[in-house]
Amino acid sequence: MKVLSIISQKGGVGKTTLATALAVEGSRDGKRTVLFDLDPQASASFWMDTRQDSSLAITAVPAARLGHVLGAVREAGCDLAIIDTPPFAKDIAFEATQHADFVLVPSRPAVLDVMAMTRTLDLVKHYGTPFAAVLTFCPPMGRELEDTIGTIQQLGAEVCPVRIGNRIAYSRAQQTGLAAQEVDQGGKAAQEVAELYKYVCMHLYKSDHDGAPHAQKRAASGS
Template sequence: MKILAVISQKGGVGKTTLATALAVAAEQDGKSVALFDLDPQASACFWADRRKATGKGETPVVRDVNFNRLPHVLEAMRSGGADLVILDCPPQQRDIADAALSAADMVLIPTRAEALDIRAMTQTVRLTQQMGKRASVVLTFCPPTGAEIEQAREIVAQLKSDLVPVSIHLRKAYARAQQDGQAAQEYEPTSKAAAEIQSLYKYSAIALYGETQHGKAKTKSRRTP
């Protein structure tokens, strides 16, 4: 079982949007997936409620998890045969961040290419490094043009962290899909938003599971936990 933590010390950078979309992408790839909502605001749980209410299904499994119980719940998922657990973490909660980082096999840090967001991203990267983990930074809400994107990329390089080679742009499909309990690739399967999520998922799967074979990461499919 692999654990992916989606984390940032600042809100409004798209953590839950990416966590839910990646959970759906992993399930579409045949994996047994669980999404743990560690945020007291419970945005991922709200997404799951909307998903059930609109008839989109009972999976991916989304659970409201107290960080103090995280090791125990993860062990139960491991025993149950889960392939992937995604941790949707809240901003500005050092104790929750420490618990998530301790467990994570991969750390994904979303950030806007704006001054306050970059400052928070820098803090999150350093916290990740202090925990002995390597950070993967993904730029979110990217505008079509602007020097800010290139400046953000240079800062990520200076921090000696990994820059995800796909940017998540400001697209209506993301927000509309969330409101309906879907991921962008479900809401508009042929859209640019869907392509971005699939590229981000491919990057994450390779980072988590190793090199690809015939274009797909080497994984095993199991029943949904």
């Protein structure tokens, strides 16, 4: 089983939007997928309450129970676990990071968002967990994107080549219990989600070809 955590210490950057969209994409890909909602506001859980498709499992869990429930779904044959986290909760971010095989750190292409990202990057680097920043709510043009990419790279982070646009499909999806690729079938949002999913899988399964998985490497190092 692979574990993807989506973490940012800043709110409003699209964590739940990405988590739900990637979970739907994983389920479509034939993976037994579960999304763990660690946010006390339970946005992903409320999204699931309005969803008609029951093939995707979403459950709200306290961070202190995360290790236990991950072990349980691993034993049950889960293929992919995605963890959605709240902002401004360092202890929860720690839990989500240390159990992850890969971490996505979403950020808007704005100076204040990137400055807030530094705390998240420091946290992820502490565990040596593979990670990448992904830009969300991107405008169709403007120098903000290039400036943001340069700043993130200066912070020592890989920048995901997939840009998530500022599209109505993402907000509409959260209101209707759908994923953006279901709202915008065949459109740009669907393409972005598909490309992001492929990028995430490339990193999640890279360890299978490079040797010991991240979790085993981390245990061996004593961290």
